[in-house]
Amino acid sequence: MSFATTPPILITGGSGTLGLAFKRVCRIRGLHTITLDRAALDIADEAAIARALGRYQPWAVVNAAGYVRVDEAEADADRCYRENTTGPGLLAAACAARGVQLLTFSSDLVFDGQQATPYREDSAPQALSVYGHSKLLAEQTVLTQLPTALVVRTSAFFSAWDEHNFVYHALTAARRGEAFEAADDLLISPTYVPDLVNVSLDLLLDRAYGLWHLANAGTYTWAELARLALRLAGLDEACVVPRPAASMGWAARRPRYSVLGSVHGTLLPSVESGLHRHLQDERLLALANPPAILVG
Template identity: 50%
Template sequence: MWTAAEQERARGADIRAVTVWALFGLVDWRSLLTKKEGAYDAGAFDTRSDIPRPTLFAKAAAALGRGDRLEHPVLDLPGWWRRPGRTHARRRFETLPRRAANARSILITGATGTLGQAFARICAHRGLPFVLTERSQLDICDEGSIASAIARVKPWAIINTAGFVRTWEADEKADECFLANVTGPELLAKACKLHGIPFVTFSSDLVFDGQLGRSYVEPDAPAPLCEYGRSKAEAEARLISIDAGALIVRTSAFFGPWDRHNFLFNTIEQLRRGEDVFASARTIVSPTYVPDLVHATLDLLLDEEKGIWHLTNQGSMSWHELAQAVADHTRSDAGKIIVPDHDEPSDTSLTSSRGVLLRPLDRAISDFVDSSEPLRRLLDEAA
């Protein structure tokens, strides 16, 4: 818009200003106000923080206003409105390439995991070029492999979704867990600092012991009880000491619509088979919907945010309540959801003192039930 205005003014048009709209974001504009959902999209500032937080849009407007040249990797490609599939009215747009030859990419580790696959899917949806790597292409625990991947891809950012995720095995496989969850992110962070590349990695609610009596916020001191939590807490400490400007996202109990590897799907699968589901009524968590998590993480990356952020859907509940909720949504037999005999109290739920960015949990669960491809197939087979 700014470039077009400059071009027309050079031709003699009397253009005095370009407006920034909407300065503080929009509510329900994504549906053109046809639905009253309370869906918020940030503008130049994100008002979900106590103090409105400047986004990439605000920084871009400020740079242009100063007369600076605007440079950012997202500008390597045509705008979203010029991409194939975005319009039926102007067929010539369909001939535009999906990826410009010189477009810079985001390097994403962890191709076999839920988060890695989700980032690839949503980056494609948002028109962000990416390279998704498996361990054979980038071993995060090998400095040489990291250096080779950076030289090959020349990424403008790295998002690390790789790591040891089998929390129930972490105590027995502590060395393997620490190698993947501590050494790997540390080596990536050092390489990113060396090359001046933004770095994103993920941590967990299990860095806390669950005994605080309220939801945890970013400044709360870690106090892990298990090896998995200790590995994540140690990774956070090392990244902060490196001073790499990394974005560290703490999240919890995530579930997504594109695979079967989550508590919600497993609950419905067991109930449909007539099996009992054992779920704690005293362990409180913050279930997190993967599409919401990925979109918010990408927003923070683009906005050049750093440090620790808590990204979970708004609200918390026990595993038992979560199982009940998804059973109710799918009209499954909730009577088979049983509280185990030994049910120790713990509350590792997360909220944020920096800005609550994700939508309420009940809406996320509804979206999961409506959108999950594996769940839909499971329910169709049962019917």
């Protein structure tokens, strides 16, 4: 069967980190996709959703769109809730009406950090920030509208495929010989984006549903993550300047502990494995895109 006659996976938020990663991985895996950026599909516009689903007739929607600026959300709550709560809810309702599968993403920031052991899908959420609350409301709305939806909570992305992540900035600072400040009192579950995308796709193809936690195995502070990345890259860890989160000037409160565990077991490999592959990806991208040589 050719792509021309195969129902696609419709990917929203196609210009963001997750959207681009899904497009890349689906191409590698031979999965037919239609990728729409914010300009092509506003997920908080009910009529726009109906037009897109009617035009492309997808068997599944991967919602990679959303408001991602955690600190700015504190002063931009209306937009954050529109993109993170209203949009996924409208997608879920439209998918329910058409019998379409839905995969959407949530965050470790739905938790308040009072726990001292990894949060599982059955742990009680309590968000501390506008962003976290917008994600928590989205989970509830989506699963009410579409109980067969797949809602993946994840945390602390890193990937060499774009520049919008902590590990990329830590490596860049070290290579420039610059100091890199990182919080040393917040414990997180870093997540290598290609692992997240591949396992999420596996779950979608298997028709999994409900809440799932996906993060690489391992618990780190942000400062520890930066030092590990630099050590594996052969760079000087001394450029990492550990600081308490309270001194970072963040507008949004973060949980002191937001490590993700799962009732489903460990589905992603270790953080260290992800970092090794991040560095391999960097080398492959550098070979594919060598710097221009100026002549004359």
